[in-house]
Amino acid sequence: MPSHPSVEPPQEDTKRKAQRVAWTALNVALIVLAAWVLREFIAPMVWAGVITIALWPLLLKLASPRHRQGGATALALGVTIAVGFFVALPFVLVFAQTALEAHDLMAWIKNTEANGIPLPHFVEQLPFGKQIADWWQANLARPFEQSPAMKQLHGDTVATVGRHFGALAVRGIVHFGFMLLTLFVLLQTGPRLADQSLKVVRRFFGVEGAQLARGMAEAVRGTVTGLVVVGLGEGLLIGISYALTGLPHAGAIGLLTAIAAMLPFCAPVVFCCAALWLFGHGSTVGAIAVLATGSIVVFIAEHFVRPILIGSTTRLPFLLVLFGILGGAETFGLVGLFIGPALMTVLVVLWRESTQQPL
Structure with a gap:
């Protein structure tokens, strides 16, 4: 007589469905956990992805037909440096211009602290010019030591604002560095990563x-x-x-x-x-x-x-x-x-x- 399996087919089917549900739940949980770990770097990664997509046609034209590893690395490095230079250039120019005029800027700051900022003639011709002119004369046209508005900007407030701005600047520089690093990796592995991504999308x-x-x-x-x-x-x-x-x-x-x-x-x-x-x-x-x-x-x-x-x-x-x-x-x-x-x-x-x- 034929031997009967120890587990009935309906029970085996139920077991497999439960395993698939558990496997799917585990994958979702791991993906969510990985996203939470990378939460501070998601923005740089997205920016790198956007730049890679935008430059993709240019990369295909510049890439070697044989796509050798050395050539791909050099191309990725060159494009990454060019992107970094393009983004950083405006900030470098502003910093350089500020440094060149630092002496005049400091002299202007000292003069405004001692004498205030004169009211421009065109202010009274603006809408609500009379109200703006009155506020200006009471707060900005006099020495800052006598200005009610300037007195509210005490040292603690300025220090707090300075620390906050400094923290944002450091964070922006760090994120910019990670964006460039991610961009280099994406450009270097671009063709292979694109093929793998399309295969995953087609599969699901x-x-x-x-x-x-x-x-x-x-x-x-x-x-x-x-x-x-x-x-x-x-x-x-x-x-x-x-x-x-x-x-x-x-x-x-x-x-x-x-x-x-x-x-x-x-x-x-x-x-x-x-x-x-x-x-x-x-x-x-x-x-x-x-x-x-x-x-x-x-x-x-x-x-x-x-x-x-x-x-x-x-x-x-x-x-x-x-x-x-x-x-x-x-x-x-x-x-x-x-x-x-x-x-x-x-x-x-x-x-x-x-x-x-x-x-």
């Missing part, structure tokens, strides 16, 4: 998941192109107006404008301050020229060039591009500028697939 989510991942990568790449390239263009054009109107340090302020223009609707803060400085120093025509040039450049760039550049790459409508950038920045910070459009791409892909399904 099928061909549709792989296509969705490619669409998200294209959205990130298009957003980086739109923000960086358009921002540099805005800074260059507005910087020319700075130079023509005689604004001091036009190159440095133009670079600051370009950095601000990489963030949506932030460039007006810089060129309005520049125009205000020109107006306060008697150059009314120059102030109007800077305001007019900046407004026209920003209007065209923000409403036409940038949405078209990002939308043509990601095939996103203008409204979703705008909502993705602004909503992503509000939710995730600066890195959300790139995550937001990627998530909007997911919504558009899911919507198009759902509308193509037969009822």
Whole structure:
């Protein structure tokens, strides 16, 4: 007679399901634990991933066809150094300019402490100018020792603010270093890591998941192109107006404008301050020229060039591009500028697939 198994098939099936559930729960728990351990480094890793995705087409053109290890390492190192130089250059220029003018800056600080800051003539012509002028005369136009507002900034407050700023600066430098290290590793192992990532996505989510991942990568790449390239263009054009109107340090302020223009609707803060400085120093025509040039450049760039550049790459409508950038920045910070459009791409892909399904 045939021997019967000691465990019935239904019991074996139940046991296997329980094992799969336990294995899945263990994987989820380990992933959550690993994410918690890496929580302080998630932002640098995401930034490195965004930069790698943005530079991927360039890397494919520069990489050797045989993709030898030595060549890949040299290429990754060169690109990492270039990215670090590009990011650090504005801060180095600002620090160098500050160091060159440290003597004049210290003299100005001592003079303002002893005599206060004179009220600019144009302040009274502004909306609520009378109220602003009264506050200025009571707090800023007199020696700081007699100023009620300055007395509130006692030594402990200044020391606390200084320590907080110093801690943020050190943290930013450390995160920047880890971002560059992660970027080098990603660039060095890029092709192999990309193939492995696509295999994992296909295994768990099928061909549709792989296509969705490619669409998200294209959205990130298009957003980086739109923000960086358009921002540099805005800074260059507005910087020319700075130079023509005689604004001091036009190159440095133009670079600051370009950095601000990489963030949506932030460039007006810089060129309005520049125009205000020109107006306060008697150059009314120059102030109007800077305001007019900046407004026209920003209007065209923000409403036409940038949405078209990002939308043509990601095939996103203008409204979703705008909502993705602004909503992503509000939710995730600066890195959300790139995550937001990627998530909007997911919504558009899911919507198009759902509308193509037969009822």
